[in-house]
Amino acid sequence: MTVLSLVIFLPLAAALGLLAFPRLRDRTVIWAWIGACVADLALVVGMWLGYDGAGGGVGYEANLRWIPSVRAGYHIGVDGLSLPLIAMTAVLFLACAVFSLRQARRVRAFAVLFLFLQTVCLGLFAALDLLLFFVFFDLSIVGMYFVIAGWGHGDNVRSALKFFLYTFLGALVLLLGFIGLYLGADPHTFDMTELTRTPPLAGSPGPAALVLLAVGIGLAIKTPTVPVHTWLPPAHTDAPAAGSAILAGVMLKMGTYGFVRIAMPMLPDAWRRYAWAAIVVGVVSVLYGALVALAQDNLKRLIAYTSVNHMGYVVLAVGAAGLAAGDMDARRLATTGAVTQMVSHGLITGALFLLSGVLYDRGHSYEMGRYGGIARGAPLFAALTAVAAFASLGLPGLSGFIAEFQIFTGSIGSGTGAAAAGAALAILGIIITAALFLRVLHRTLLGPPGSRTAQVTDIHRSELAAIAPLLALSLIIGIAPRFLLDVIEPASAAVVSLVAR
Amino acid sequence: MMNENPADLLPELCVLAAAVIGLLTGLFLPRTRQWIVMAICAAGLVAGIGAAAVAADRPETMTFEAFALDPITHVTRIAVFGTTLLVLALAVGILRAHPRETEFYVLVLLAALGTVALAAAADLLVLVAAYLLASIPGYALAGFGKDAAGVEAALKYYLMGALLGIVMLTGVTLLYGLGRGTSYETLREGLVGAPAGAAAVGVVALLAGLTFKTGAVPGHFWVPDVTEGALSVVAALVTTVPKIGAFAAMYRIAAEMIPRGSVNWPLLIAVIAAATMTLGNLAAFAQDNVRRLLAYSTISQAGYLLVPISVAGRSDLAESALLFYVAAYALTNLGAFAVVVAVGRDQLADYAGLIRRSPLLAISLVICLFGLVGTPPTAVFVGKLLMFGAALDGRYTWLAVVAAVNSVASVFYYLRWILPMFGPDTAAAVAPARAAGMIAVGTAVATLVLGIGSGVVLTT
Numbered sequence: 001m002t003v004l005s006l007v008i009f010l011p012l013a014a015a016l017g018l019l020a021f022p023r024l025r026d027r028t029v030i031w032a033w034i035g036a037c038v039a040d041l042a043l044v045v046g047m048w049l050g051y052d053g054a055g056g057g058v059g060y061e062a063n064l065r066w067i068p069s070v071r072a073g074y075h076i077g078v079d080g081l082s083l084p085l086i087a088m089t090a091v092l093f094l095a096c097a098v099f100s101l102r103q104a105r106r107v108r109a110f111a112v113l114f115l116f117l118q119t120v121c122l123g124l125f126a127a128l129d130l131l132l133f134f135v136f137f138d139l140s141i142v143g144m145y146f147v148i149a150g151w152g153h154g155d156n157v158r159s160a161l162k163f164f165l166y167t168f169l170g171a172l173v174l175l176l177g178f179i180g181l182y183l184g185a186d187p188h189t190f191d192m193t194e195l196t197r198t199p200p201l202a203g204s205p206g207p208a209a210l211v212l213l214a215v216g217i218g219l220a221i222k223t224p225t226v227p228v229h230t231w232l233p234p235a236h237t238d239a240p241a242a243g244s245a246i247l248a249g250v251m252l253k254m255g256t257y258g259f260v261r262i263a264m265p266m267l268p269d270a271w272r273r274y275a276w277a278a279i280v281v282g283v284v285s286v287l288y289g290a291l292v293a294l295a296q297d298n299l300k301r302l303i304a305y306t307s308v309n310h311m312g313y314v315v316l317a318v319g320a321a322g323l324a325a326g327d328m329d330a331r332r333l334a335t336t337g338a339v340t341q342m343v344s345h346g347l348i349t350g351a352l353f354l355l356s357g358v359l360y361d362r363g364h365s366y367e368m369g370r371y372g373g374i375a376r377g378a379p380l381f382a383a384l385t386a387v388a389a390f391a392s393l394g395l396p397g398l399s400g401f402i403a404e405f406q407i408f409t410g411s412i413g414s415g416t417g418a419a420a421a422g423a424a425l426a427i428l429g430i431i432i433t434a435a436l437f438l439r440v441l442h443r444t445l446l447g448p449p450g451s452r453t454a455q456v457t458d459i460h461r462s463e464l465a466a467i468a469p470l471l472a473l474s475l476i477i478g479i480a481p482r483f484l485l486d487v488i489e490p491a492s493a494a495v496v497s498l499v500a501r
Numbered sequence: 502m503m504n505e506n507p508a509d510l511l512p513e514l515c516v517l518a519a520a521v522i523g524l525l526t527g528l529f530l531p532r533t534r535q536w537i538v539m540a541i542c543a544a545g546l547v548a549g550i551g552a553a554a555v556a557a558d559r560p561e562t563m564t565f566e567a568f569a570l571d572p573i574t575h576v577t578r579i580a581v582f583g584t585t586l587l588v589l590a591l592a593v594g595i596l597r598a599h600p601r602e603t604e605f606y607v608l609v610l611l612a613a614l615g616t617v618a619l620a621a622a623a624d625l626l627v628l629v630a631a632y633l634l635a636s637i638p639g640y641a642l643a644g645f646g647k648d649a650a651g652v653e654a655a656l657k658y659y660l661m662g663a664l665l666g667i668v669m670l671t672g673v674t675l676l677y678g679l680g681r682g683t684s685y686e687t688l689r690e691g692l693v694g695a696p697a698g699a700a701a702v703g704v705v706a707l708l709a710g711l712t713f714k715t716g717a718v719p720g721h722f723w724v725p726d727v728t729e730g731a732l733s734v735v736a737a738l739v740t741t742v743p744k745i746g747a748f749a750a751m752y753r754i755a756a757e758m759i760p761r762g763s764v765n766w767p768l769l770i771a772v773i774a775a776a777t778m779t780l781g782n783l784a785a786f787a788q789d790n791v792r793r794l795l796a797y798s799t800i801s802q803a804g805y806l807l808v809p810i811s812v813a814g815r816s817d818l819a820e821s822a823l824l825f826y827v828a829a830y831a832l833t834n835l836g837a838f839a840v841v842v843a844v845g846r847d848q849l850a851d852y853a854g855l856i857r858r859s860p861l862l863a864i865s866l867v868i869c870l871f872g873l874v875g876t877p878p879t880a881v882f883v884g885k886l887l888m889f890g891a892a893l894d895g896r897y898t899w900l901a902v903v904a905a906v907n908s909v910a911s912v913f914y915y916l917r918w919i920l921p922m923f924g925p926d927t928a929a930a931v932a933p934a935r936a937a938g939m940i941a942v943g944t945a946v947a948t949l950v951l952g953i954g955s956g957v958v959l960t961t
Contacts, residue, residue, distance in 0.1 A: 066955075067883065067955050067956040067959060068956050069821065135878055135882075138876055139878075142871060149920060149923070157920065164912060165912055168908075172908055172909060173905065175886070179889050179901075180893060182890065
C-alpha cells in the first residue's frame, strides 16, 4: 500500500466512516469531512515534497494484478502531469468542504458524495491503466449526477439527466477507443506505460485514426469543446455551488488530461496527422465560448461559457504541440502551458463558482440585472470577485497569465503557419474575455443598486476561508511559478518527445 | 473410447436427488413444516455447486457422447445452481405454509436441471429434451399463483414455448437429414457439403427455440407478460436462470456445430442482437410498472449477450465475455428482483422516497440498476467490457457502436426508477420484507465483489 493509494482511498474510507455512524450531528459530519480533506491534502503536499521531478519519471508507483486475463491492473503513479492536478484536486475539494459549513440540506449524504468524488477524481489522475482510468471516469459521472439532481436548483433534474446521458455517451465512446488501443497493442494490454512505450497501431494509419477519433470524441465531450459542450451550461447553472466548482475545476480536466496522457503519447502518428483538427476545435471553442459568455445575463452560465473558452486554450496548445514541423522548445512550452492552464483554471473557476454560490445564497438569483453596487454593502465579496475575474481574464501576476502566455508563445513560436494563425485568432478570445469580465464587475459590483442588492450581505468567515486560499494560490503561481513549472516541464518535454517519435 | 461414467454427472445427480427426495418428503410433511423440503433442495444445490467446482479442475471431456464437460458447462452449473439457490431463498418468505410449497421448490430445481443440460448438450436430441425439461416446470411456475394474471402469463408462456419448440424440432429434423447425425461433431462435418439454403433454414428454426429461452427477438413476447403476471419470485427465476443455459447452448452451437462459412451465422446473430437490444430499450422507456421495466431491460440485456455469440470462434474474448457477462447479469438481475420482492410494490411511484424508508434497499437497487447499465466497478461492467472487446476484435465495430448507444439510452429508464427514490416520500409505505431485503443487499454487494475480483474469476 503506497502513500498514493492512501491519498486516493482516504476520502472513500472517510465516507464509509460517515455512513457507519448515522447518529453524528450535521456539524460534526462537516468537520469530519474537512478533517479528511486536510489530511489528504497534507499527504499530497508530502508527496510533492518527496517527488523528484527532475527526471520526469513516475513516482509512488504501485502495480497490482486486477484482471490478468485482459492484462489490466491496478497501476497507479504520479508524474509531472498528474501531480499538479492531484494537488489542485485536493485543494479544491478542501475548499468545497469548508464552503459547505453553511450547507443545511442533507449534509451527511452531501459529504459522502463529495468524499466519494474526491477518491474518484484523485484516482483518475493517478491511474496508469486505461481500464482503471475508465472506471474512475465513469464513476465521476454517476457521483456528479447525484450532486446535481439532489442538491441543485431550478430545472436540476433535467439538467442532471442531460449531463448524465451526454457524458455517459462520451464515456462509452472513449471505452470503445480504449478497447481499440488494447486490441491494437501487441501483446494486448491496458497498461498505459506499456502502451506509451510501444504505441499500438503504429503501422496501420486507418485504424489508428478511428481509435483517435473515438478517444478524441470521448475526451472532447468531457472537456467540453464546441460543438459537444451543450450539456455544460445547464449542468452548471442548476448545480449547487460546490458541485459546479468541482465539475468545472476538476472534472473538466479529466478530458484535457486524457489528451496529454493518452491520446498524444499513445497515438503519436495519428496525433501529428490530425493536430490541425485539435487546433481548429480549440480556436473555435475559445472564440465561441467567449462570445456566448459575453451575451449572458445569468452569471453562472457566463462562468460556464468562460470554461469552454479556457479549455479551448488547452486544446489549442495540445494541438500545436502535435505539429511535427514545429520547433521542439516551443512545443514543450505549449504543453507546459496547457498543464499550467488546467491547474490555474481549476483554482480560478472554483473560486468564481463558489463566489456565485455566495451571491445565490443571498439573493436567490444569478441574473446580473438584479444586482448592482454590491461593492458598497459587501466590500470583501467585491474584492474577491474582482481578483477572481482579473485572474480569469489573464492579468499578469496571476496564474492565468502564466498559463496563457506559455500557450500563446508556444503556439506562435512553433513556427508553423497554422498554429500561429490559430493563436492569433485565439488572442481575440482574451480581449473578449476581458470585456465580459469587466462588464460583470460593472453590472454587479458597481453602478446603481438592483432589486436584490439589499439582500447581499458580505462574505462569511467560512466562505472567506474557502475562497481566499484558492485566489492566494493563483497569485503565488502568478508571481513565483517556478515550483510548479519545475514539476511540469520535464513531463511535458517527455510528452512532446513521445509525440515526435 | 466411449466415456460413460455417471460420476461425471454428479452435480446434476445431486440436484436431481434433492428434487426427488424433496418431493417424496413433502408428501408426508404437514403444511407448516414444508420448509424442510426447501432445506433439502438447498442442500442439493449446494452439493451440486461443490461437485461442479471440483469437476471444474478436471480436463475437458465428453460423457455419454452427448454431454460436454468443459468450461462452458462448469460455469453454467455454478451460475445456475447459485442463482437458483438465491431464488429459493427469495421464495421462502413468500411461500411459507403455502399449500403447494413443496411443488414450487421441486419445480424450480427441475427447471435448473434442464437449464444446465441445455448448456452442456452436445447433441441436438439432448438439447431438445433439455429444452422441454427447462420449459415445462416454468409454465407451471408462471401460473403458480392461480390468479387471472398468472394464468394469462402461463398460457402465453406455454403457447409461445410450444410453438417455438415445435419450430425448433423441425429444425433439428432438417439438420439431422442434412448432416446425417444429431451430435454437434457429426453435424459440423456433415453440414459442410449440405445445400446452403436448407442448412440455413434448419439453423434458423433451431434458433427459434433458443430465442424463446433467452428472451431475444423474436421469441421475446412472453417476457413482459410473464414478468408482470407471475409471482415476483417466479419472474425473477424465468428472466434469469433459463437464460444462462440458453446462451451457453447458443454459444456451443456457434462454436462447435456450425461449420465455418456454410451459414452466415455471425451476421444472423448480430442482426438479432441489434434488434433485441434496441427493441428492449425502446419498449422500456415508457413503462411505469417496475416489473415490466425489468422485463424489457432483460430483453435488452439479451441483446448484449448475443454479441459474443455472434463473434464466437473469431475472437479469443468471446467465450469469457459470454460466460462472465451471463453470470454477472443473472446475479445483478436477481438483485433488482429481490428489491422488488422486498418492497412488494410494482409501480414506479411506490418507490418514491425509498431511501428514507429503507436506505439499504434503495442503495442496493441503485447498485444493481447501475450495474445493469454497466457502470464500473460492478460485475456487469467487466462483462460489458469483454463484450465490447469481443465485438471489436471480431470486426463487428458497428455492433459495438449500436450496443454503446443502447447502453446510453438504457440509462434513461433506469434513472426514471432511481431518481424518485431520493425524492420526497409520497408512497403508501409497506414494511419491506426482511429476508428478501437481506438477499438484495447481499446480492448487490456480491455484484461489486465479483466486479472488483473479476480477475480471480476470469483466470480460473
